[in-house]
Amino acid sequence: MKKRATTSASAGRQRLDNLAGYLFISPWLFGFLALTVIPIIASIFLSFTNYDILSPPRWVGLQNFKKMFFEDPRYWKSVRATLYYALTAVPLRLIVALSVAMLLNTSRRGVALYRALFYVPSVVGDSVAVAVMWRQIFGGDGLVNAFLRLFGLPGKRLWLADPQFAIWTLILLAAWQFGSAMLIFLAGLKQIPYELYESADIDGAGPVRKFFSITIPQLTPIIFFNLVMQTINGLIVFTPALIITNGGPLDTTNFYALYLYKRGFENFQMGYASAMAWILMLVTALLTLVIFKTSSRWVFYESEVK
Template structure:
């Protein structure tokens, strides 16, 4: 049975279902969003009235701001490394913990622990404790007779990697989503393929992975958005500075310090507009490619 598109009854029902969101969006989200889009074309120090300046924020951003391109580079590097690693790791652990063995409850809590620590102030100190000149990592390296005097967080070559490690290590949310996705795969699919003599590896590629693609799509898009708008980790660990040498000065962090610490809300808003366009483009690309690899049971 093919459902007719846009039947009146269905359209009304559709709007009824999304009505709560629509109200929230139009009533609470839209004003700040539009305001931000407008402020991008102004000079606004927050304390006096915004002044319209046309495209000058954008021109300055692209041609006359050395820190801007460094922050773009740092963010792309961060996103393109951390997102795939985090996703693969999350899927791996979800597969590992997707069973009814004894201890699974306990293990899941164990693996979710880093994500719970989240953005606590204590993380800043803990990260120094692990990556400091005489921290945990160096003492492990020393045990293996390796060079062990690197100040990881203060070294321009490695500082960003400590942040990548921090987010990969907090893989709890994509893991949990994968886990929920695994739970949703009907057991009978596995049962019938077992009868057909398929082994676990084949089952993974024939059933698990295809059935999981909608969830994978979700995780991919969300992780990508989170990666591009990464803020908290760098804010807490580098005290909002993006040090050393701007190697951890992520886009969202830079935008925030421009806006709130240098009183350049207009410039910050302009940066946000560029970010919105870039992320929207990436998201659009992923969506466009999705029919090729995402398998929906319902279609």
């Protein structure tokens, strides 16, 4: 591009350019403001009101928060269920993702095909269709029970109606949808300098030693990224719980986002739902902050090597 002299004419030109730029992004900007920013701001206000959509919001101060923390047993159940899910599903998914990534990090023939195949569950991942399929698989006459019967086992357990097992069907689903984390791990694995393994070989290190002393430390930035993303995803899990168990049995899968949705859109308690949403947002931010703060102790960046 040619360099422009700073005359008033070119300043006008600059303004015009800016205007054109803003015009070009205006559809997005409009959507962002109208559908994201303004509702977010509105929800801060709504969280201090009673609002059922039909009549105007009524200011109630901190009553929604008080009710949430001290008077709503289902709220704490949903918090517990969500934390349980996040603490099991996220590590499980990361472990599966890393294992598969390491299997695929070879130069065998057909690896590209497998890579694509393993990624498929995540492409269709959060969809209703997969959730419906999962419901069938774990249903009373579903695939899992049929499989158990094949080996002479009773195969009569109602997985989705069992307070002990229902949440595990959802955790399994999460573990199965490891695709995006797996791809990121795979990219990370390819970045690890081959010399490191070579010199380890010369020093006589076995595969386990190499994994823990080279692969894991070298991967920590990637693990860090995946951990943050997956934790956020885990805390806002919604679709599978809505479709597969609808929060039941005994509220064991009534995850936070699902309960929020039910309060807002089934009971029309928008104020309460907004208050819940802000607590979720604060907790998510806080957890992410904790992960970030601790990261300096365990995340290793190549650039830090002096």
